[in-house]
Amino acid sequence: MSGELPCPPDFADIRQAALRLHGLAHRTPVLTSTCFNDRTGAQLFFKCENFQKVGAFKFRGACNAIAALRPEQGRRGIITHSSGNHGQAVALAARLKGYPATVVMPDNAARIKVEAVRGYGAEIVFCEATTPARAATVQRCLSERGGTFIPPYDHPDVIAGQGTAALELLEDVAGLDLVIAPVGGGGLISGTAIAVKHLRPNCRVIAAEPANADDAARSFRSGRIEPVATTTTIADGLRTSLGELTFDVIRTQVDDVVTVSEHAMVDAMRQVWERMKIIIEPSCAVPLAALLEGAVDVAGQRVGIIITGGNVDLDQVGQWFGRAPG
Amino acid sequence: MSGELPCPPDFADIRQAALRLHGLAHRTPVLTSTCFNDRTGAQLFFKCENFQKVGAFKFRGACNAIAALRPEQGRRGIITHSSGNHGQAVALAARLKGYPATVVMPDNAARIKVEAVRGYGAEIVFCEATTPARAATVQRCLSERGGTFIPPYDHPDVIAGQGTAALELLEDVAGLDLVIAPVGGGGLISGTAIAVKHLRPNCRVIAAEPANADDAARSFRSGRIEPVATTTTIADGLRTSLGELTFDVIRTQVDDVVTVSEHAMVDAMRQVWERMKIIIEPSCAVPLAALLEGAVDVAGQRVGIIITGGNVDLDQVGQWFGRAPG
Numbered sequence: 001m002s003g004e005l006p007c008p009p010d011f012a013d014i015r016q017a018a019l020r021l022h023g024l025a026h027r028t029p030v031l032t033s034t035c036f037n038d039r040t041g042a043q044l045f046f047k048c049e050n051f052q053k054v055g056a057f058k059f060r061g062a063c064n065a066i067a068a069l070r071p072e073q074g075r076r077g078i079i080t081h082s083s084g085n086h087g088q089a090v091a092l093a094a095r096l097k098g099y100p101a102t103v104v105m106p107d108n109a110a111r112i113k114v115e116a117v118r119g120y121g122a123e124i125v126f127c128e129a130t131t132p133a134r135a136a137t138v139q140r141c142l143s144e145r146g147g148t149f150i151p152p153y154d155h156p157d158v159i160a161g162q163g164t165a166a167l168e169l170l171e172d173v174a175g176l177d178l179v180i181a182p183v184g185g186g187g188l189i190s191g192t193a194i195a196v197k198h199l200r201p202n203c204r205v206i207a208a209e210p211a212n213a214d215d216a217a218r219s220f221r222s223g224r225i226e227p228v229a230t231t232t233t234i235a236d237g238l239r240t241s242l243g244e245l246t247f248d249v250i251r252t253q254v255d256d257v258v259t260v261s262e263h264a265m266v267d268a269m270r271q272v273w274e275r276m277k278i279i280i281e282p283s284c285a286v287p288l289a290a291l292l293e294g295a296v297d298v299a300g301q302r303v304g305i306i307i308t309g310g311n312v313d314l315d316q317v318g319q320w321f322g323r324a325p326g
Numbered sequence: 327m328s329g330e331l332p333c334p335p336d337f338a339d340i341r342q343a344a345l346r347l348h349g350l351a352h353r354t355p356v357l358t359s360t361c362f363n364d365r366t367g368a369q370l371f372f373k374c375e376n377f378q379k380v381g382a383f384k385f386r387g388a389c390n391a392i393a394a395l396r397p398e399q400g401r402r403g404i405i406t407h408s409s410g411n412h413g414q415a416v417a418l419a420a421r422l423k424g425y426p427a428t429v430v431m432p433d434n435a436a437r438i439k440v441e442a443v444r445g446y447g448a449e450i451v452f453c454e455a456t457t458p459a460r461a462a463t464v465q466r467c468l469s470e471r472g473g474t475f476i477p478p479y480d481h482p483d484v485i486a487g488q489g490t491a492a493l494e495l496l497e498d499v500a501g502l503d504l505v506i507a508p509v510g511g512g513g514l515i516s517g518t519a520i521a522v523k524h525l526r527p528n529c530r531v532i533a534a535e536p537a538n539a540d541d542a543a544r545s546f547r548s549g550r551i552e553p554v555a556t557t558t559t560i561a562d563g564l565r566t567s568l569g570e571l572t573f574d575v576i577r578t579q580v581d582d583v584v585t586v587s588e589h590a591m592v593d594a595m596r597q598v599w600e601r602m603k604i605i606i607e608p609s610c611a612v613p614l615a616a617l618l619e620g621a622v623d624v625a626g627q628r629v630g631i632i633i634t635g636g637n638v639d640l641d642q643v644g645q646w647f648g649r650a651p652g
Contacts, residue, residue: 274640277381279603279604319644321643
C-alpha cells in the first residue's frame, strides 16, 4: 500500500497467470445468440464469466495474486477490502491455497455477500462505509496481523489474472475484430487490452461504463484520472474510480470508452435473461447495451463480449423488471 | 385425432429423430455444479434444454414430427394448439421447413407467448380457454384448411424427438445410474425412458411432478390414466394429464414417479438461478427439488437431470422470489 508503483503486467504475466489458474479457475464457455446477432448485425461471442467460481471474473485476479505468493508469505494471511465480488474471490482463493484471509467489509454490506464471504471461510472485519474508514481498518489489520494486502484491481497480478479471460476467448474464437468489456476500477479492461493487443494487434478493445459513473470516459479524454462524481448507477460493480496502473494501460492500449444509460443497461440485462437464459448482473449488461444502442459500430464484425458476472440479489429482481407482487 | 392409436416409438425412431434434428436443433450443453453435488451427495449432470431453440425441449418433438412429413403434406400446413412452449416450437419448426403453421391459442394466453408464436410467423386462431372449445377450433381449422395436426405430446414422432435429449446426455456422460425428468403430458419422460432403457438398461428412470398435479403418480400406482384433479401448481408446463401413448411407456419403462411440494419447487428454482446462473422455469425445477428433498435416494450416484426449459415471464419473478418493490 506504499512505496514505488509497480509496472503493469505484460503478456508473459498473463500467460503465467493462466498456468497458475489451471485447475483452480473454470475455463468458462463462450455462448452465441442468433437473436443478438440479428439485433446488432454482428457476430457476438459471449465469454461467460458468470459461470466462473464465485460467479464472477474477479476470481481470476484474486486467485492469481494469491497463487503468486511464496507459501510462507501466504501462510501469514491475506487481507483485502470489498463490498462485492472481490471479497468472495479472495476468500475462496485463499481457502483453496490453505491460507487465512481477512476481508474488511462496510457495516452496511448486503447480508447475502457477508454470508458468502463467511461461507468461504474468511474472517470479516466490519468498518464504517467510508473510504477513509476502510483504508484505516485495512492498515490496522495489516499492522496487527501482518499478511499481504490484495487490492481489488490496481495490482499487476490481479490485472494479469483478469487478462486470462480474454486470452481464453481469443484461443476459442478466431478472427475477432473487437473485444468489449465493462470498466469500473479497470482491472478487467486493462488485462483484456494487454492480452488482445499482444495476440491480435488490429483487434479493437473498447471499454463500456454507465453514463452515471463515466469517470473512465472522462479520464480517457482528459488524460488524467478523474474521480467518480456520482454513484447513482445500479451497476454496483462499476462505481469505483480507475487506479494508477489500470489507467496507464487504458490510456495507452484501449481504443475507446463508451457510455450507456441506466435504462439501456437494465433493458439489455433483461433481454439477456429472456433470450439467452443466463443470469447476468447489471454491470455485466453494459457492453451489450452499448452495442444495442449503436454506441459502437459493429456491423458485419466478429465481437467478443466479456460477461463479467452473475451475482444478483434475486429479491431485487422485482424492482428492476417487474410489476408489484400481486 | 381419430382412428386407431399408433404404437409408441422405439429406440430406432429416436435415432432417426436425432438425424432429422441435426442442424435444426441445438446440441445443448451438459453443466455440472459443485454446490448441488455437495447438497445431494451425488454427481449431477444437467442437460440444459433451456438453451434449446425456443428455450425448451419442446422444439425437438415438434421439429421431428414436422421434419418427418412428406413435403407435399407439410406444404398443406401444420396445425396445433398450445398455450405454452409447444406452440412456439411448432411455429419455428414449420418456418424452418417453409411450411405454413396455425396455432390455436386460448384467448387468455399470455401476451408474451402470443407475440413469440406470431414472431415465428405462425397464424394464431384464438378460442375460449376450455378443452372443448380448443378441440372444436382445431377441428374447424382442419376441415377448413386441411393440413396436419401435431399434438403436444401424444404422438410417436413427438415422443421420439423428445427422446433425443436423453440420447445426447448418455452420449456425453458415461456411467449414469439414474435419469430424472419432469412429467406433464409425458412426452419427455417417455422418450427419455425409451432412450435410456435401450442404451443402459440398469439405469433408473424417474419422473417427477408437483404434488399439486400428481396425476402421473396416481396413474402409475393405479395402472390407468387418472386425470389432473387441480391445476393450482405454478409449474404451468405440468398441468396436463397423460396421453394414451405416453402412459403406455411410463407404465412399462419408468421406474417410479415422485412428487414435490410447491415450496420445494420454487426453492430449487431459486437455488439454480443463484448458484448456476441459468434461468429455468418452475416446471424445470421439479426433478432437482425431488433430489434436494430426499424423495429419491441418490447418494454416491451419477444422476442425469433434464433441464426442460427457461421460458419465464420476468414480470412474475418478484411474485416468486421477492419482497415488494421498494
